[in-house]
Amino acid sequence: MTDQDKILSEVTQGEYKYGFFSDIETDIIDRGLSEDVIRIISEKKNEPDFMLEFRLNAYRKWLKMKMPNWAYLKVPPIDFQDISYYAAPRKKPQYESLDEVDPELLETFNKLGIPLEEQKHLAGVAVDAVLDSVSVKTTFREVLAEQGIIFCSFSDALQNHPDLVRKYLGQSVPVADNFFAALNSAVFSDGSFCYIPKGVRCPMELSTYFRINSANTGQFERTLIIADDDSYVSYLEGCTAPMRDENQLHAAVVEIIALDRAEVKYSTVQNWYPGDKNGKGGIYNFVTKRGVCRGVSSKISWTQVETGSAITWKYPSCILLGDNSVGEFNSVAVTNNHQQADTGSKMIHIGKNTKSTIISKGISAGKSNNSYRGLVKVMPGATNSRNFSQCDSLLLNDTCGAHTFPYIEVGNKSSIVEHEATTSKIGEDQIFYCNQRGIDTEKAIGMIVNGYAKEVLNKLPMEFAVEAQKLLQISLEGSVG
């Protein structure tokens, strides 16, 4: 067995990578993927018929597809039959107290300033019943329900709002959109569903973070956000803490639909296990994220801070269908050690007077490779459209790589598209200046990197931004010298 297979099997068998054996009571079905498996998944979740059809349709299409190999990534072969596609998150706490948790992990938590109770949860420690997030969650639910906002797990949505799901599922990411989206469509376990009714401005940041007890939605997560006319929502995904995760392959799908004058702000902080210093292990993250600005004057903005995962393959996109709609993409991607990231955005201008902005900041260190890949396409009918893209790369040493692959296609005379990209390293004079004022080199680099990424970090909601800054520093630890 190759190392890779070992890791994969270790991971799928649910062994905890810090060397402890965890007794997780999971509802695992046999490994492998077939129509029967999909029927079982659908049955276990008690899904309506249309959902089963959707899954089977996706599966049949997936069978005919090949894993994409165009990205600037080296992906070890993945055996899709060696994965268990249904593992319900029915877990018992692994530890009785924090003392049993890997000290290195705790140290990271402390650096991030995560409250003790949250630390316990994230590390998989039993949480005191009083402080259980369920109570918190219920309060949130009440406030949201008053406004008519639906925010629940995907399974709940299928039971309680099947019509809405049926109407919008697969609208922005069709089942056979790409290899990983098709796989997700066939086997997705759970995820989030969010519906903002007409004219409602969501009073708080919606977050998977608050939905703690259903946060472990597994490796094939599906998110569907619908913002009806004149509504607004800000949605946070992930969290800054290093998530312990048993699955090596992640293929999530996020779909956003913005109707007339609606605005959706989607922020992600991704910090999954990136593998050790020698590039062993780590999460493979193949995500399809797409928003459709279906209504006039609608707006979708993606903000992401990517520091984790061994392999990241992710292109949050906007289809600007409605006239005057706006798409935004702001990204900071950090790679260290042997991490590989191929990430960027697609902006498809179809409606008139549509605008889009892409700001991408890549930071590479160690032996990592960090690529920006993007497409800006202006259709002939998208008159007076405007795009501005800026992709900067920062190289921290001579063994890493930074690459830029933008595609620009413009089909009418009244649109203006601009793209610029730069690649450079941190100036020695800047570091010298900091050193001279008593700031050691490591801190200096942290400061400079933060300044460099500020433009994007500023777009994050307050609570994320502070943690994201610390996260950047931690991700780059040990990359100096």
Added chain:
Amino acid sequence: MSVITEKADLSLKYAAHYNEVKESLREGSPQIMNDLRGTALQDFIRQGIPTRKVENYKYTNLQPSFTPEYEFIHQRITTEVDLNAIFRCDVPQLDTHLAFVSNGWFYENNRQLSELPEGVLLGSLEKMATEQPGLLAKFATLASTADDPMVALNALYAKDGYFLYVPRNARVEKPIQLINLLQSENDTFVTQRNFIHIEEGAHVKLILCDHTMNLNKYLSNSVTEIFVGQNASLEYYALQNHHNNSASINSVFIHQERDSTANTLYSTLHGGLIRNNLKFILDGENAEANLYGMAFIDRQQHVDNFTQVIHAKPHCQSNQIYKNVLDDESTGAFSGRIHVVRDAQKTNAFQRNNNLLLTDKALMQTKPQLIIDADDVKCSHGATIGQIDEDALFYLRARGIEEKMARLMMMNAFTHEVIQQVKVEPLRDRIDELVDKRLRGEMARCHDCAYNCES
């Protein structure tokens, strides 16, 4: 499915034709060219004529250009070059060493070549490779048949082209002008293979003019390998002026050694379908490469500039400026790749692509890429697609210049950034004049051209 079979058939047609004419191709050809044909055939069959699914040909559909029934010319036909053509393509006040290449064959009765400085050799590749194979030791080392099906197709059919050798420290003061003529009674498939070796410290300027002599369909597929030695310099100007029914695929590979300089400039004013592959390898410290390109196209023409600059050694510089103006239903593409390999520190690499779209039916696709594996570098690229600056236009009009005129001035200025890089003054004036005429919608070809190339 049927479409796929059809495309495969098209590639097979060209491969099958090779098997038919194998003997006459090999006959009289130099050994080094015949040696390539076997692998070239395999590589071509493996890759086929690229469809738009092939990443490197994503923006250029070559299939329609390969569909017509072409005539192949596998043996030298000593046609007399119409010397009037010389005057047609004459650039006033431009004194050059003039030579002709007709349908890919180096024209034997060229005159004036005797004036070339001592040791400089300019002639037929077929002849040189047979007579002095020693000078072609590096032949086919740059143009790999495995990476590009068009190079494979070229190696498969290549018989002749021009050969230029500039010995150590030689200075060729007058530019060498090569006129590529396409003239045939029938629609013709032309293959041309060129080789240039510039030794240490030598300097040479090259002007290439493309001309079609009648309105038949032509498909021209040329490959040029250029070796620039230490401290040598090359200026390479390509004036592309084929008529709109022709298609040409030009692959140029340039290998630069330490302290050398190479400048290329493509001026495309006409040409149906044009694909310019340009690959630079900066394989010595302090080498400098400048790539310029300017295209002014209309109707249903297509221009695709595909550049790759590989910084293989530290302390090198490269600079790319490509500008396109697209009118009517024309389509343009630019793919530029800067690759800084590991440890090629202190690299400066810049790239810019600006495009003007004049109509809603024109389409521009651009793909600037950076692949950087060293950290102490300054690399940037920029691409814009847009229109004439309305403020500047207003400024001109406020000074009493009518709108049409003002637009012409702005477009002229837009392309002039590239044209001003032409260091041969009469040529620069000439291109300026051609662009100016082109903008006014007048005939863009030479003064005294008797042919009507408006179709």
